[in-house]
Amino acid sequence: MKSSSTFISKHGGELMISVKGLTKTYKNGKGIFDLTFSVNEGEVFGYLGPNGSGKTTTIRQLMGFTNADKGTCTINGMDTRTQAKEIQKSLGYLPGEIAFFDEMSGTQFLQFMNDMRGVKDNTRKKQLIERFDLETDRKIRKMSKGMKQKAGLIAAFMHDPCVYILDEPTSGLDPLMQKTFIELILEERSRGKTVLMSSHSFEEIERTSDRAGVIREGKLVAVEDVHSLKASQRKAFLVTVASPADVDRLKVSELEIGKITGNQVEVYISSEYDRFIGVLADCHVKGLDVISQSLEQVFMKYYGQEVQ
Numbered sequence: 102m103k104s105s106s107t108f109i110s111k112h113g114g115e116l117m118i119s120v121k122g123l124t125k126t127y128k129n130g131k132g133i134f135d136l137t138f139s140v141n142e143g144e145v146f147g148y149l150g151p152n153g154s155g156k157t158t159t160i161r162q163l164m165g166f167t168n169a170d171k172g173t174c175t176i177n178g179m180d181t182r183t184q185a186k187e188i189q190k191s192l193g194y195l196p197g198e199i200a201f202f203d204e205m206s207g208t209q210f211l212q213f214m215n216d217m218r219g220v221k222d223n224t225r226k227k228q229l230i231e232r233f234d235l236e237t238d239r240k241i242r243k244m245s246k247g248m249k250q251k252a253g254l255i256a257a258f259m260h261d262p263c264v265y266i267l268d269e270p271t272s273g274l275d276p277l278m279q280k281t282f283i284e285l286i287l288e289e290r291s292r293g294k295t296v297l298m299s300s301h302s303f304e305e306i307e308r309t310s311d312r313a314g315v316i317r318e319g320k321l322v323a324v325e326d327v328h329s330l331k332a333s334q335r336k337a338f339l340v341t342v343a344s345p346a347d348v349d350r351l352k353v354s355e356l357e358i359g360k361i362t363g364n365q366v367e368v369y370i371s372s373e374y375d376r377f378i379g380v381l382a383d384c385h386v387k388g389l390d391v392i393s394q395s396l397e398q399v400f401m402k403y404y405g406q407e408v409q
């Protein structure tokens with residue numbers, strides 16, 4: 102079995118993935134523009150962005166599938182375009198859309214992948230099949246989206262690579278399997294593996310990643326430490342009060358007030374919890390709910406820009 106030890110960093114545990122000035126423009130003018138970021142060895146890097154922002158395009162460049170107009174990508178110091186074969190030996194890749202070998206069963210597909218990679222030891226494959234509870238007898242064609250995703254994840258992880266590039270890994274997985282995936286990433290992180298994964302889920306990135314890059318309309322708008330990103334997140338509350346007088350108390354409280362519908366008031370809090378609780382104590386509060394915010398909403402506040 103080819104283990105991660107065959108792929109020792111040439112950078113003394115530093116830079117594992119490097120993207121410099123990467124530009125790929127499609128004929129329609131969409132694409133990715135002048136992207137520069139890097140992922141250190143042993144780091145989990147979350148790649149976030151709304152639909153169509155350029156995440157898959159970046160990942161496809163990292164996999165060496167197409168030529169860039171400008172810029173370079175390297176993994177462990179090797180050029181992803183010219184040395185793709187060498188890189189792929191120690192890379193676990195999960196594509197965004199899994200289109201594979203419909204007529205094969207799960208067992209045949211996974212064996213085929215191991216054979217292609219020259220992996221003889223099936224121990225890790227078996228462990229992953231059990232962990233992700235995959236019905237391997239079923240033909241790929243007859244698998245649900247979630248089952249195909251699990252097969253794709255097992256294929257990406259089973260040769261114990263030292264770098265993972267995962268395009269929306271939890272897409273289609275049920276909550277239990279999402280949890281299994283997150284646990285696996287945390288284990289791999291503790292084993293010093295490097296991960297770049299794209300996601301729409303702030304929570305998933307928050308739980309797994311050290312840093313996150315945010316892409317919008319093909320441009321990298323930030324690369325942040327995940328904990329700072331989290332700290333910048335406002336909490337939205339829906340307060341239901343007893344009377345219009347209570348609504349007025351909230352309105353004059355100097356708290357950030359959103360939509361008001363009858364006796365229901367949206368309040369946005371960054372750090373002013375004491376003031377919020379003080380104002381609530383003066384009101385007759387009939388309900389208090391946290392309004393969950395989408396990733397896009399978090400971005401909107403964080404960057405002070407409208408997300409389209």
Ligand SMILES: Nc1ncnc2c1ncn2[C@@H]1O[C@H](COP(=O)(O)OP(=O)(O)OP(=O)(O)O)[C@@H](O)[C@H]1O
Pocket residue numbers: 127128129131132150151152153154155156157158159197
């Ligand atoms: N082959 C292509 N030809 C033309 N335009 C393309 C092509 N592939 C992607 N695009 C466009 O480039 C932009 C970036 O697409 P990409 O698939 O990289 O986004 P994404 O961030 O992965 O989106 P999602 O979250 O929806 O998967 C989009 O506007 C998309 O429509």
